[in-house]
Amino acid sequence: MHSFAYCHGTLHCEGVNLDQLAAKEGTPLYVYSKRTILEHYARLKEALSPLDAEVEFAVKACSNIAILNLMAHQGSGFDIVSGGELFRVIQAGGNPHRCTYAGIGKTQQEIQFALEQGVYAFNAESEAELVAINAIAGQMGLIAPVSVRVNPNVEAGTHKYITTGKSENKFGIDFERIEPLYEWAFRELPNIRLKGLQMHIGSQLTKAAPFVEAVRKTAPLALHLKNKFNIEFFSIGGGIGIVYQNSLESASKSWWDQTPEQLTIKTYADSIVPLLQPLGLKIIVEPGRLIVGNAGALITRCLYEKQGKAKTFTIVDAGMNDLIRPALYQGYHQIIPIAEHPDRPNIVSDVVGPICESGDFMAQNRSLPQVHQGELLAVLSAGAYGFAMASNYNSRPLAAEILVDGNSWHVIRKRQTWNDLIAGESIP
Ligand SMILES: *Cc1c(COP(=O)(O)O)cnc(C)c1O
Numbered sequence: 001m002h003s004f005a006y007c008h009g010t011l012h013c014e015g016v017n018l019d020q021l022a023a024k025e026g027t028p029l030y031v032y033s034k035r036t037i038l039e040h041y042a043r044l045k046e047a048l049s050p051l052d053a054e055v056e057f058a059v060k061a062c063s064n065i066a067i068l069n070l071m072a073h074q075g076s077g078f079d080i081v082s083g084g085e086l087f088r089v090i091q092a093g094g095n096p097h098r099c100t101y102a103g104i105g106k107t108q109q110e111i112q113f114a115l116e117q118g119v120y121a122f123n124a125e126s127e128a129e130l131v132a133i134n135a136i137a138g139q140m141g142l143i144a145p146v147s148v149r150v151n152p153n154v155e156a157g158t159h160k161y162i163t164t165g166k167s168e169n170k171f172g173i174d175f176e177r178i179e180p181l182y183e184w185a186f187r188e189l190p191n192i193r194l195k196g197l198q199m200h201i202g203s204q205l206t207k208a209a210p211f212v213e214a215v216r217k218t219a220p221l222a223l224h225l226k227n228k229f230n231i232e233f234f235s236i237g238g239g240i241g242i243v244y245q246n247s248l249e250s251a252s253k254s255w256w257d258q259t260p261e262q263l264t265i266k267t268y269a270d271s272i273v274p275l276l277q278p279l280g281l282k283i284i285v286e287p288g289r290l291i292v293g294n295a296g297a298l299i300t301r302c303l304y305e306k307q308g309k310a311k312t313f314t315i316v317d318a319g320m321n322d323l324i325r326p327a328l329y330q331g332y333h334q335i336i337p338i339a340e341h342p343d344r345p346n347i348v349s350d351v352v353g354p355i356c357e358s359g360d361f362m363a364q365n366r367s368l369p370q371v372h373q374g375e376l377l378a379v380l381s382a383g384a385y386g387f388a389m390a391s392n393y394n395s396r397p398l399a400a401e402i403l404v405d406g407n408s409w410h411v412i413r414k415r416q417t418w419n420d421l422i423a424g425e426s427i428p
Contacts, residue, residue, distance in 0.1 A: 302372065
């Protein structure tokens with residue numbers, strides 16, 4: 001579901017008029033709905049309630065401290081992938097004891113910081129990392145809580161850049177090597193406590209089947225490790241996909257019970273809960289996109305219309321530096337005008353940004369109601385991996401971020417200035 005809808009001909013986020021908001025705060029502008037975020041979290045918690053389940057929000061999807069603070073207040077834990085993310089969680093008022101720390105390239109400094117802060121567990125992704133964690137914990141006189149990320153070698157059926165659970169991916173350790181690895185670590189690494197087993201097979205999965213396959217394959221291993229090494233949790237990762245296409249239209253239906261082929265929170269939970277319940281382990285899920293994806297939109301203004309020989313271009317003020325998903329993984333985003341003009345004809349155009357790259361587009365060959373210079377568009381479902389992946393490429397200041405709550409809103413990140421662009425640089 002999401003909270004973007006037309007009211008008297010103008011798109012609103014909850015009770016906030018986005019035309020007025022953009023006039024005040026400028027564009028490009030990220031806008032998030034608090035209500036949607038809370039609702040997604042609550043629905044997932046509810047659907048997993050038959051389990052001893054912990055939801056850990058994947059910080060990398062949307063890492064603004066206001067969003068993290070919101071999640072911490074709901075009781076969420078956090079899935080982190082860097083020392084910087086752990087720092088953010090702490091600044092946001094989150095609890096480090098409810099963080100699991102994933103990622104294949106943790107540095108010595110990051111491991112030390114995470115041990116000092118007392119993270120719930122490291123999700124180790126190689127033998128060499130286990131050795132490093134053991135050594136650092138030893139120097140600090142601590143026992144490091146560790147789980148290992150298993151690569152179950154299942155096909156997630158998503159874009160190849162966000163598939164992570166195949167043997168050729170850099171993530172995790174091959175399924176067959178997990179048990180000998182636990183035996184070795186148990187014997188040889190005295191400063192490590194084997195606390196769990198983790199997996200994460202990919203992102204934007206739109207079917208339950210790959211989750212079921214991965215859980216079916218891995219659950220017996222988790223049970224075996226529980227019996228042998230007394231592990232206490234099994235983390236099944238994140239990856240639950242969201243509706244990008246026609247998300248506005250589907251939001252007006254009951255998203256909770258959509259068409260059977262669409263992955264919903266309910267179909268996700270119904271398909272895995274029965275497989276996980278008998279394990280008697282704490283189950284961790286690490287959703288990122290599901291929580292924030294449809295809660296955010298990127299508001300952008302049309303700068304120019306341009307008629308080329310082969311194509312029509314709608315040139316907007318948001319570029320791939322603001323939202324890289326279309327360029328990076330052919331991500332689809334629904335784009336709608338902020339002002340409804342039912343009388344206007346649709347035209348087919350490429351909605352492109354100002355960056356000097358041909359890959360800089362929001363949409364290609366997209367049929368949209370014609371937009372004119374100065375008019376506003378909303379790029380929907382931009383809450384996850386949107387601002388979080390933004391850069392200063394082409395020396396473009398980072399956009400502002402707004403959190404809407406009912407009829408009120410708050411600037412949760414100021415728009416950068418040109419001075420911000422060169423802060424930290426110096427001429428010898
Ligand atoms: C990115 C990531 C997630 C979140 O993925 P979503 O598709 O946003 O739910 C969860 N766990 C790990 C280890 C990740 O790297």
